[in-house]
Amino acid sequence: MTSGNTARSGRRPGNSGTREAILQAARVRFAEVGFDKASIRSIAIAAGVDPALVHHYFGTKAELLAAALQLPIDPRIVLAQLATVPADNLGEALVRAVVGVWDSPLGVQAIAAFRSVLGTADPALARTFILDIVLKEIQPRVDTPPGTGAKRSVLAASQLAGILVARKIVQIEPIASMPLEELVALVGPTLQRYFTGDLPDQG
Amino acid sequence: MTSGNTARSGRRPGNSGTREAILQAARVRFAEVGFDKASIRSIAIAAGVDPALVHHYFGTKAELLAAALQLPIDPRIVLAQLATVPADNLGEALVRAVVGVWDSPLGVQAIAAFRSVLGTADPALARTFILDIVLKEIQPRVDTPPGTGAKRSVLAASQLAGILVARKIVQIEPIASMPLEELVALVGPTLQRYFTGDLPDQG
Numbered sequence: 478m479t480s481g482n483t484a485r486s487g488r489r490p491g492n493s494g495t496r497e498a499i500l501q502a503a504r505v506r507f508a509e510v511g512f513d514k515a516s517i518r519s520i521a522i523a524a525g526v527d528p529a530l531v532h533h534y535f536g537t538k539a540e541l542l543a544a545a546l547q548l549p550i551d552p553r554i555v556l557a558q559l560a561t562v563p564a565d566n567l568g569e570a571l572v573r574a575v576v577g578v579w580d581s582p583l584g585v586q587a588i589a590a591f592r593s594v595l596g597t598a599d600p601a602l603a604r605t606f607i608l609d610i611v612l613k614e615i616q617p618r619v620d621t622p623p624g625t626g627a628k629r630s631v632l633a634a635s636q637l638a639g640i641l642v643a644r645k646i647v648q649i650e651p652i653a654s655m656p657l658e659e660l661v662a663l664v665g666p667t668l669q670r671y672f673t674g675d676l677p678d679q680g
Numbered sequence: 681m682t683s684g685n686t687a688r689s690g691r692r693p694g695n696s697g698t699r700e701a702i703l704q705a706a707r708v709r710f711a712e713v714g715f716d717k718a719s720i721r722s723i724a725i726a727a728g729v730d731p732a733l734v735h736h737y738f739g740t741k742a743e744l745l746a747a748a749l750q751l752p753i754d755p756r757i758v759l760a761q762l763a764t765v766p767a768d769n770l771g772e773a774l775v776r777a778v779v780g781v782w783d784s785p786l787g788v789q790a791i792a793a794f795r796s797v798l799g800t801a802d803p804a805l806a807r808t809f810i811l812d813i814v815l816k817e818i819q820p821r822v823d824t825p826p827g828t829g830a831k832r833s834v835l836a837a838s839q840l841a842g843i844l845v846a847r848k849i850v851q852i853e854p855i856a857s858m859p860l861e862e863l864v865a866l867v868g869p870t871l872q873r874y875f876t877g878d879l880p881d882q883g
Contacts, residue, residue, distance in 0.1 A: 592798055594850070595798045600849060600851055604850055604851065607852055608852065627853070627854055628854050628866075631846060631852055631854065632855070632867070634842075634846065634852075635842035636838070636870070637842070638845045638846065639837075639839050639841040639842025639845070640838050640842070642798065642838065643834060643841065646798055646803060647806045647807055647810065648803055648807065649837075650830070650834070651830055651831050652831075652838060659880070662880035663835060663874075667839070667870050670870070671870075676866060677862070677865035677866065
């Protein structure tokens with residue numbers, strides 16, 4: 478992070494330019510065609526490097542997206558904790574897991590990434606991140622009756638985003654310094670209703 | 681908005697500097713001491729102008745805060761529509777009124793103001809706006825049992841903020857292009873539960 482620290486990672490000077498070129502190409506491709514259609518190969522070509530170098534620097538495509546968004550943690554690691562949670566308990570568990578990360582030392586960078594997304598004129602990168610990474614695991618688990626999963630999961634994401642705004646960005650009390658478990662008890666049922674509750678028919 | 685247009689409003693050249701000085705002083709005072717304690721007189725002194733000039737340019741203190749935040753409409757006009765709505769129907773009515781403004785031609789500027797607030801390092805101005813203007817009318821109406829009004833109204837505001845992020849900033853489907861009345865039916869019950877539902881005891 479600080480200048481003069483390149484020796485620590487053992488990287489040659491100049492590699493940071495290659496890394497940044499890959500990240501920039503990734504941001505453009507992910508925003509243009511979405512996560513699924515943006516191949517590592519096409520990103521490597523746009524950056525003028527060998528695809529193997531992209532894997533070498535960033536690992537999987539999902540890890541590349543997390544790096545492009547400057548996320549401190551691959552969100553699938555957070556969501557993986559929820560794999561064994563029954564759908565009927567998903568609301569509280571998701572609030573606990575996600576707000577838990579924001580409240581942790583990793584949260585500072587997660588908040589910075591969120592603010593940068595909100596300030597960007599083109600929301601396509603954020604959209605593909607939310608749809609193809611964050612909601613991809615959740616959506617099929619809450620798709621009852623079939624076809625409602627997208628609506629249910631985006632509504633839940635909207636409430637989580639609003640909690641992030643209130644607790645971490647605008648820092649408004651009593652949400653800003655509320656104990657995590659009280660927040661889980663208050664907001665968990667909202668997510669649970671979105672996930673498994675009766676929803677009104679489409680207007 | 682465009683240069684060379686000062687003649688249209690009949691203002692003398694140079695007045696825009698005075699207006700901007702007042703707005704800048706207002707932003708600092710509101711952020712420092714909050715809406716209630718920031719007097720028009722103290723803002724005028726900080727801007728080096730007569731208090732009468734502040735009233736002349738901006739009207740009431742609340743209108744000055746709206747101008748400082750570059751809001752397209754005084755939010756109290758929106759909230760005034762809700763004065764006669766029973767507390768038991770406040771959830772759907774608030775979603776309809778607020779999202780209705782964001783969906784209107786005024787919404788573009790409201791969204792810009794919201795994005796600018798989210799990108800500002802110091803959230804104090806946004807905080808005094810939300811606490812002293814937006815929630816001031818709602819909070820006493822949902823303060824049952826006494827003392828819960830702040831928590832209830834901030835939770836509702838968090839869900840509205842999240843809908844704004846999903847519908848207007850990240851523009852994620854199906855929320856982005858969902859008909860307003862479907863959104864009211866889906867999200868209204870969330871606000872209603874926050875306003876009048878049983879809340880868990882503090883942890």
